[in-house]
Amino acid sequence: MSDEKKAIENLGRRHFLRNSAVTGVAGAGLAGGFGAGALMSSREARAAEDGIEVAPGELDEYYGFWSGGHQGEVRILGVPSMRELMRIPVFNIDSATGWGITNESKRIMGDSARFLNGDCHHPHVSMTDGHYDGKYLFINDKANTRVARIRLDIMKTDKITTIPNVQAIHGLRLQKVPHTKYVFANAELPIPQVNDGRDLESPENYWTMFNAIDAESMEVAWQVIVNGNLDNTDADYTGRFVASTCYNSEKGMTLADTMRAERDWVVVFDVEAIEAAVEAGEFETLGDNEVPVLDGREGSKLTRYIPVPKNPHGLNTSPDGKYFIANGKLSPTCTILAIDKLPELFDDAIEPRDTVVGEPELGLGPLHTTFDGRGNAYTTLFIDSQVAKWNIEDAIRAYDGEEVNYLRQKLDVHYQPGHNHASLTESRDADGKWLVVLSKFSKDRFLPVGPLHPENDQLIDISGEEMKLVHDGPTFAEPHDCILMRADQLSPSRVWTRDDPFFAETVAMAEADGVTLERDNTVIRDGSQVRVYMTSIAPQFGLSEFKVKQGDEVTVVVTNLDQVEDLTHGFVMVNHGASMEIGPQQTASVTFTADKAGVYWYYCSWFCHAMHMEMTGRMLVEKA
Numbered sequence: 001m002s003d004e005k006k007a008i009e010n011l012g013r014r015h016f017l018r019n020s021a022v023t024g025v026a027g028a029g030l031a032g033g034f035g036a037g038a039l040m041s042s043r044e045a046r047a048a049e050d051g052i053e054v055a056p057g058e059l060d061e062y063y064g065f066w067s068g069g070h071q072g073e074v075r076i077l078g079v080p081s082m083r084e085l086m087r088i089p090v091f092n093i094d095s096a097t098g099w100g101i102t103n104e105s106k107r108i109m110g111d112s113a114r115f116l117n118g119d120c121h122h123p124h125v126s127m128t129d130g131h132y133d134g135k136y137l138f139i140n141d142k143a144n145t146r147v148a149r150i151r152l153d154i155m156k157t158d159k160i161t162t163i164p165n166v167q168a169i170h171g172l173r174l175q176k177v178p179h180t181k182y183v184f185a186n187a188e189l190p191i192p193q194v195n196d197g198r199d200l201e202s203p204e205n206y207w208t209m210f211n212a213i214d215a216e217s218m219e220v221a222w223q224v225i226v227n228g229n230l231d232n233t234d235a236d237y238t239g240r241f242v243a244s245t246c247y248n249s250e251k252g253m254t255l256a257d258t259m260r261a262e263r264d265w266v267v268v269f270d271v272e273a274i275e276a277a278v279e280a281g282e283f284e285t286l287g288d289n290e291v292p293v294l295d296g297r298e299g300s301k302l303t304r305y306i307p308v309p310k311n312p313h314g315l316n317t318s319p320d321g322k323y324f325i326a327n328g329k330l331s332p333t334c335t336i337l338a339i340d341k342l343p344e345l346f347d348d349a350i351e352p353r354d355t356v357v358g359e360p361e362l363g364l365g366p367l368h369t370t371f372d373g374r375g376n377a378y379t380t381l382f383i384d385s386q387v388a389k390w391n392i393e394d395a396i397r398a399y400d401g402e403e404v405n406y407l408r409q410k411l412d413v414h415y416q417p418g419h420n421h422a423s424l425t426e427s428r429d430a431d432g433k434w435l436v437v438l439s440k441f442s443k444d445r446f447l448p449v450g451p452l453h454p455e456n457d458q459l460i461d462i463s464g465e466e467m468k469l470v471h472d473g474p475t476f477a478e479p480h481d482c483i484l485m486r487a488d489q490l491s492p493s494r495v496w497t498r499d500d501p502f503f504a505e506t507v508a509m510a511e512a513d514g515v516t517l518e519r520d521n522t523v524i525r526d527g528s529q530v531r532v533y534m535t536s537i538a539p540q541f542g543l544s545e546f547k548v549k550q551g552d553e554v555t556v557v558v559t560n561l562d563q564v565e566d567l568t569h570g571f572v573m574v575n576h577g578a579s580m581e582i583g584p585q586q587t588a589s590v591t592f593t594a595d596k597a598g599v600y601w602y603y604c605s606w607f608c609h610a611m612h613m614e615m616t617g618r619m620l621v622e623k624a
Helices: 003-013 020-031 036-049 103-114 271-279 339-346 392-399 501-512
Strands: 062-067 073-079 083-089 124-128 131-141 146-151 156-162 167-174 182-189 206-214 220-226 233-235 241-246 263-270 293-295 303-309 315-317 323-327 334-338 356-358 366-371 376-381 386-391 407-412 417-422 434-439 455-461 468-475 482-486 522-526 529-537 545-549 553-560 569-573 578-582 587-593 598-603 616-622
Touching: 083 156, 103 156, 103 501, 103 587, 124 167, 124 482, 131 167, 131 482, 146 167, 146 182, 156 501, 167 241, 182 233, 220 271, 233 315, 241 315, 241 323, 263 271, 263 323, 263 339, 271 293, 303 334, 303 339, 315 366, 323 366, 334 339, 334 392, 356 392, 376 417, 386 392, 386 417, 417 482, 434 482, 501 553, 501 587, 553 569, 553 578, 569 587, 578 587
Parallel strands: 167 233, 220 293, 366 417, 529 553, 545 616
Antiparallel strands: 062 073, 062 482, 073 083, 124 131, 131 146, 146 156, 167 182, 182 206, 206 220, 233 241, 241 263, 263 303, 315 323, 323 334, 334 356, 366 376, 376 386, 386 407, 417 434, 434 455, 455 468, 522 529, 553 587, 569 578, 569 598, 598 616
């Protein structure tokens, strides 16, 4: 078969004819009789023209933080290069860094360390006055009802909170002004209150809640019971209102039951009224925790329910602070809610639907909307496998009866897009440069790797009048959402500081043992508990051997004395499931049981020196 026939067959198989931009490139290649190599060269040339190539030694303009989906981690990418820079373990076990293995990480995970899985969806960066401040990133765990906080100076998880009284934290957003005081989190799935075996077969007694977590203490500040369920959420730029979608107003227990109603709703929460009610003691507590629980069901002064079509999903705030936009999912429309009408709604001066100022029809399966800061919105259409670009003010004029076309463009994406995210779009600073689309299927976009396919993150240039698809990137395990911030909005540490609270408890243990971590290499025996303190400096550990007895509980504490950026050491105890990372000037510890007599080597697992392979030592385990 000729190259030309192969190319034509390939185009048909991959359905590229729907994409005029790609068809144009392919057509130019076919006209000249070019094969696949020429097509790839054309793509590379176009990438360079579109400004996405970041040359070796050059740095990206943006940090991107991706949720790791059911991998349970956060991934850091550079944008626009789309290079993966680092992975931050959160709800998962990571043998490279020792997360979930070291004592420091187990303290942070707390009781939830027993879970070996996580399902994280929505990463969001803390704000001051509506601008990213680069202090924290927060993310949810739907699988085990947790919210985690990541310190962005060290790119490590430092707090994990299990949310009581609810199940399945899904939508998560942050208070934007005056600063991120609260992390707002939706519990998606209703359960009995209290969930202790009562009302198992009485769904009418199932409820779910809207949750506010104090961003600094990471304690649950309050919870609000609602009708129906909760899906996605976002906050306004006044600090007063938060809105959440509900796709199961029916409180159905089956798929068919959740789709009966033609309209569900957006529930709006009045944060100021909730805080006042907590202050006045107008709450109860449930179960064995002291979290204030308030009643926000229909008729409450704390909430308002705005009917929207049908099974809505995403909820997004425009960067100018004017609108909440709810995405219809089972309706071809988005609903535009005017935030400046919400005070009137809570004063009962208008009806809930009076807050709706637009309902543009965009296509099949609208899920999520993002913004360019120039008045345009970008909505993913899951069923159509497209992104629709539309103008918000024109959509409002059309809703008022004017003859105006609010649709600007539709672009094919591959395939079935979920979240999308434009640069800086959840802050006041949306700059309209890049759009990331997280497609749930890749089908034929990459080399086949068996029945489980990668998913496809696509980068789109939105700096001009037309969207341009410029990059495909395979990714694993359903990275649900992402957030982009400028590189100059972050100041990551280059080396650890010795007084960092991340390992403060380990330092306190050493002080109680009379050990100076920066100097001493010693073994402390306390009955069957043994604490081994050693330093590391490339290419050797401070102890080349130590002795313990069979059955001892052994805690190894390593302090990295190197002060050179990027000179990380590792500690692995062979055949004991113990491994950890120790960055420059960091202290880390791991505990295990020496359950068999014999010789066991330990070694440095992070390449640190020309003599790295020789950086070893022995644990000598005497028979009991």
